[in-house]
Structures are given as structure tokens and as C-alpha cells.
Amino acid sequence: MEMMARYGGFRGAVSLTFDDGTSNQLKMAVPALDEYGVRGSFYLHARDHLMDNHAADWKAVAETGHEIGNHTKSHRCSNAILGHGGGVDDMTLDEIEADVLEAQTRLTTIAPHQNSWTFAYPCGAMFVGHGVSRQSYVPIIAKHFLAGRAAGEYGFGNDPDTMDTAALLSIRVDRMTGFEMIGLVQDLTDRGKWVILSFHDISGSRISVEDGEFRHLLRFLQDRRSEIAVAPVVDIMTSLGTTQ
Secondary structure, three states, X not given: OHHHHOEOOEOEEEEEEEEEOOHHHHHHHHHHHHHOOOOOEEEXXXXXXXXXXXXXXXXHHHHOOOEEEEOXXXXXXXXXXXXXXXXXXXXXXXXXXXXXXXXXXXXXXXXXXXXXXXXXXXXXXXXXXXXXXXXXXXXXXXXXXXXXXXXXXXXOOEOOOOOOOOOEOOEEOOOOOHHHHHHHHHHHHHOOOEEEEEEOEEOOOOOEEOHHHHHHHHHHHHHOOOOEEEOOHHHHHHHOOOOO
């Protein structure tokens, strides 16, 4: 009973999150979520192209109840992923904070009604610098946001009693089948966890989950709507009564 009380009578919780704010998500992910009555968290890379060409599209998404989240302006991955310099490793704490806050200024014009905001670390990198000079920028995210979505290990969810709200665990589901995603959700929510699934495109050309598999997951969540809370990250955080 105590476990269920955490989520207002639900045994566990699920948040479906999407990175980068791609055109594919507008075409594939948003319509599928709307069809099944599910609201997601969209972490937008607030680059010039998005703001100049798709701000109105994302504003319409936000107005239907989906969460808009911050995914930085420059989207600097680690040099180890990029294969060259110029990544987050080469930034200072002041520079990454300025980048995040510039993105926030831009994104607030898309979802001015949002009172609380959450953040997703690009490529899961939560640091600046190299080696002995490497520093975490998690404290910066904790200062400015209700929550930060980090990476995680396969098969692990968030426990509301022990989670770091500025570095929430998430599970990347690229190329997973519906059965695999459902298995994760069922196992973890049965144990009272908050499961955050991390998507990019749906039936896209890169880092993708097939539309049929995604809809398989959505049908499962719809069928279990009396048992599992399904809501954006900001809403689950608010329902748990967690503050910055």
C-alpha cells in the first residue's frame, strides 16, 4: 500500500521522453501519442533551425499537454562520441550554464504556460573538462530545473526514495521491440519504480523504434491505465511532491 501511495494509487509510473525535437517526432511520435491519449516529454535542442522553422509546430504540441523540456542550445556531446574536439569536454561550467539558459529563454516562448521545467543531458554527458579537470554540471541543472534526465543502466528505474532528481535514470530503447519495452515497464512498475524511456525517432532513419513496436507499447499502457501512471517527467515529479 505504501508503494502505491507514492503514485496516487498506481503501482508504478512511466514517462515517455524524446530527444532533439526532430521533424520525425512531429510527424510520427506526436500523432501516435495523441491517438492513445498519452502525453510525452519532448526535450528540444533549441537550435536556430528549430526556432526559425518549427517553433509554431512545437507550440501547438505544448498546448495539447505534452511537456517541452530543455536539451541545450548547442547540443554538445562528448568528444569521445564526436570523434573530434569541440564537444562538451571543451566547455567550462560558465559556458554550459550560459548555453542552457539561452536555450531556456528560447523554449519559454514555445511553452510560456509551463511553470516548471525539466532538462535532458545531450548524449548523457553530465560533465565539462577532461581527466583530472573534469567537473559535473549536475549542480547547475539542479539549480535551474525541477529535474534532469540522465542516462541509466538497462533494467533499472527510479526509486522515489533514493533518486537524484537532477540525474534521473532513463533507459534508451532504440531498436527495441514492443515486447522488450513492455517487459521492462511491467517488471519495473511491479516493483514500484518510475520508468523513464528515452526515444529519438519513430520509424526514422536513425536511432529509431519502429512505429508498430511503439504502438504496441502504447496499447499496453492504455490497457494498464488503471495500474500504471503514464505522464510527462514534470507531471510525475510534481505528483511525487519533489522540489528542487
